[in-house]
Amino acid sequence: MATVRLTTAQALVRFLGAQYVERDGVRARFIDGCFGIFGHGNVAGLGEALLAHPALLPYHQARNEQGMVHAAVGYARMRNRLATLACTTSIGPGATNMVTGAALATVNRLPVLLLPGDVFASHRPDPVLQQLESHAAGDVSVNDCFRPVSRYFDRISRPEQVIPAALQAMRVLTSPAETGAVTLAFPQDVQAEAFDCPSEFLEERTWHVPRAAADTESLARAVEAIRSARRPLVIAGGGVIYSEASPALQAFCEATGIPVGETQAGKGSLPYDHPSCLGAVGATGTFAANRVAAGADLVIGIGTRYSDFTTASTTAFRNPELRFVNVNVADVDAAKQSAVRVVADARTALEQLTAALAGWSVDDDYRAEAARLNREWDAEVERLYSLDHEPLPAQSEVLGAVNDAAAPKDVVVCAAGSMPGDLHKLWRTRDPKSYHVEYGYSCMGYELAGGLGVKMAAPDREVFVMVGDWSYLMLPGELVTAVQEDVKLIIVLVDNHGFNSIGSLSRSVGLDGFGTQYRFARNGVPVLDGDSDPPPQLPLDLAANAASLGAEATRVGSVAELRDALARARESAKTTVIVVEVDRYEGVPGYESWWDVPVAEVSERAEVRKARAEYEAAKSAERRYL
Ligand SMILES: Cc1ncc(C[n+]2csc(CCOP(=O)(O)OP(=O)(O)O)c2C)c(N)n1
């Protein structure tokens, strides 16, 4: 067998650069590049290999290891999990900075390949700088933190071990059912060590992504459940988008008249103005979807994990006769809610269901009810887009202005705070890839970095990043990366001087917004929220901050100015940050839904006791779907 003398790091880089993915006859490179921040643990080993192979695995510099994983996640999601980026770090803090990103990827079922440097496999110079010394185990390093947040974890302790580790990594990354973060911890001495690498390992390899069909009996059970339902409802999750199943879903809805509620990851499965589209479902849902959900006798979950936001903490579906059919590539999701389990690709299963149900439809009244609710909901969106609130605009008007500025294929990116819920309800989505809200982990700091990855994956689309003031402050550094990489973003920084989201939540549980606004200390004593004499705001200038990081930055004082600034940002080739202040108390209401956040059972505060009584009443509506 032919071999080549390579370092372990060179072998891995050459392997990764030769991996292809194929689905529906379309074949493309899988690992399109490698983000990295160098330190000891990767500068000499992987650094040398990346320098030697710039075409195989283009290197991108980042500011923060967490941010670069977010960028890789944004990239992978935009590419429907058919491509991603690798991330390499030094040992110790560089490595553990990626743990949050790994969890985010795994929770959202998005493929990223993480290559944290690790301590010497030989243990000769222990303890090296940044090494954790365990008193009880010689084989533990901080990288063991990656185990619970990775779909696959291995530590490459000998050069030849890179072969099975890399093959397993690719298997998991390209499996629609298993994908998430894959971590190959890479001891620094092993990276630099040479071995006789089999040439075959380095040859091009194609990973075929299957479209599993439903087996005959599962399909028959699902068809039987649908035929006997009077008020069925589809819940479209991220799986619909990743499977590129929107046309199949639309055909299914048009043939059967079954309406659709969308999860955060599934939003955009149907265009917002399609008569079967009821929009967002669950805790951040529309009245259209939530009313239909409450009475549905059959819920057909397609590509959804049924998070508590989707089920409104198990209160969304209230029909006593309720049953579930779940179509999912992952058995773990298909089996939820004691459903009729259809383990299959979303697009394939929808085509099978449409064919098997030919000639069957819900009754005309139900079909008309969905179409009417779709229009009534859009009237509510229009109302909230044009509140003309003064003196500061409402957040919903800001979303309306951005929605107007975005072309159908442009992408909105968001992750945490009050905007994800408002976007879920209000964003008029016209293309399946135009809505990118990370709400599996809802990680503050994802917005800018994730948006960077989205734009790298889809340079032809404008990317509008919606970020709250506090999320911005958590991880602004990737703005520098966007400027440096010449990746254009339009960032709308919505400033309400603190946590609108958790502020409202805090007030709703009787805590008066405690700890959710920026506050001075007065005479050395921190001033608590709820103080009747609020101290002055901190002297923050977020536009100046963004400008100092290289963006074109501007502060606008009204929705009209925002519209002008958005038009200019579209024209510009550069990354723009538009700071807009909104009224923190002018929120979008909830629509016939609830979210379970436990309230203190005993408290000296009367407001808390009142909130607890309301909590107990609402909680009594929670159900088990057995
Ligand atoms: C990393 C991280 N820490 C904490 C939270 C909990 N959390 C959710 S929203 C939020 C406040 C967000 O503030 P901001 O970005 O200003 O958005 P706003 O709520 O004002 O819309 C916090 C602390 C989180 N989601 N992510």
Ligand SMILES: [Mg+2]
């Ligand atoms: Mg805020």
